[in-house]
Amino acid sequence: MLRALAVDDEKPALEELLYLLRADPRVRSAEGANDATGALRRIGRALEAGPDSPDAVDVVFLDIHMAGLTGLDVARLLSGFARPPHLVFVTAHEGFAVQAFDLKAVDYVLKPVRRERLAEAVRRVCDQHLQQAQQAQQAHRPQQVQQVQQVPGPGTAGEPAGPPAPGAAWIPAQPPADGQIAVELGGVTRFVPVDDIAYAEAQGDYARLHTATGSHLVRIPLSTLEERWAARGFVRIHRRHLVALARIDELRVDAGATTVRVGAAELAVSRRHARELRDLLMRRARG
CATH class of the missing domain: 2.40.50.1020 (LytTr DNA-binding domain)
Known part of the structure; x- marks a missing residue:
């Protein structure tokens, strides 16, 4: 089960997101932060404690537009850690999807958040979380x-x-439609x-x-x-x-x-x- 942190500087949006996350049986716990600074402090404690600690955070549901640091700023800071929590962006703005996925986001959910769409994001996080756990086990076993x-x-x-050499032009002969x-x-x-x-x-x-x-x-x-x-x-x-x-x-x-x-x-x-x-x-x- 996942331990989640939701981050949004708009109180109604944060409360709604927390309500939906806590209603999902795959989410063990969900806590909130109303700005990026508070979120980074909470994630820092989690990373120091380790993945098996009660303070661990498995996934962060992160708004993009916030006062001070943006959600993208938070994601860039977390990318410097060896095993940061999974990231799901929850935003009203469609235009940042390319940047979000470049920062290894698991999903990109548009507001207003629908219960079914958030459930799909949680499923994707669970899949990736399980995959990482299996890879960690495989790393300690002969293959x-x-x-x-x-x-x-x-x-x-x-x-x-494959692709042509730099500077070369390659057009496949009679490519299909x-x-x-x-x-x-x-x-x-x-x-x-x-x-x-x-x-x-x-x-x-x-x-x-x-x-x-x-x-x-x-x-x-x-x-x-x-x-x-x-x-x-x-x-x-x-x-x-x-x-x-x-x-x-x-x-x-x-x-x-x-x-x-x-x-x-x-x-x-x-x-x-x-x-x-x-x-x-x-x-x-x-x-």
């Missing part, structure tokens, strides 16, 4: 590694693999080839697309990308992740927990997807 043969991808038939996806940053629209994307990560109502050279945030639900890219070899491995099969380098199994390595990233595989993913990888490796 059984199952190597999966890398399946030839783009580049084996005369087409360059859905062979690119538009991403926007700072008013500039770029068209990223889908074949460059190694995996996509759910971030609230958005998805973050990971390539060899960086990542891009798009306002498209992961479920939509799953349907759109199924024919291009993308498979769902977890609520949070959609992966290109050809980009998976390793499959790891340890004490019933399954993960895959995609480049430098290690991603959890949910139990419901583990068997199907293993079968798909083995078939591709043989064929």
Whole structure:
């Protein structure tokens, strides 16, 4: 169960958020702070006490616009710690989502807060909290590694693999209509080839697309990308992740927990997807 801290300088909004959090059976406790300074003091005590202390805070539900330090300022300060609490931004302003997810927010909830939407944010925090706990356990156990043969991808038939070298221009030969996806940053629209994307990560109502050279945030639900890219070899491995099969380098199994390595990233595989993913990888490796 989660120990939550809600931060908002508007008293009615804070009281409503606390009421909804305390009504959720997955939340063990919820306390409030009415400014960023008070929140940082409370989080500082929690970090000093450690995750097993009664003073621990697992997740912070954080407004953005507050007097003094903003919620984004708080998130930047917390990013310097080894194991900060999970962050969920709760705001009336839609325009800060890119910055919020760049600061590793688990979710971005718009005001007025609906009970069902907040419950979904709590579920996402619970999933990530459990995933971190499993990774911590795996770090202290010897791992059984199952190597999966890398399946030839783009580049084996005369087409360059991955992104082009700096300064080079690469346009895929006769790309299909859905062979690119538009991403926007700072008013500039770029068209990223889908074949460059190694995996996509759910971030609230958005998805973050990971390539060899960086990542891009798009306002498209992961479920939509799953349907759109199924024919291009993308498979769902977890609520949070959609992966290109050809980009998976390793499959790891340890004490019933399954993960895959995609480049430098290690991603959890949910139990419901583990068997199907293993079968798909083995078939591709043989064929």
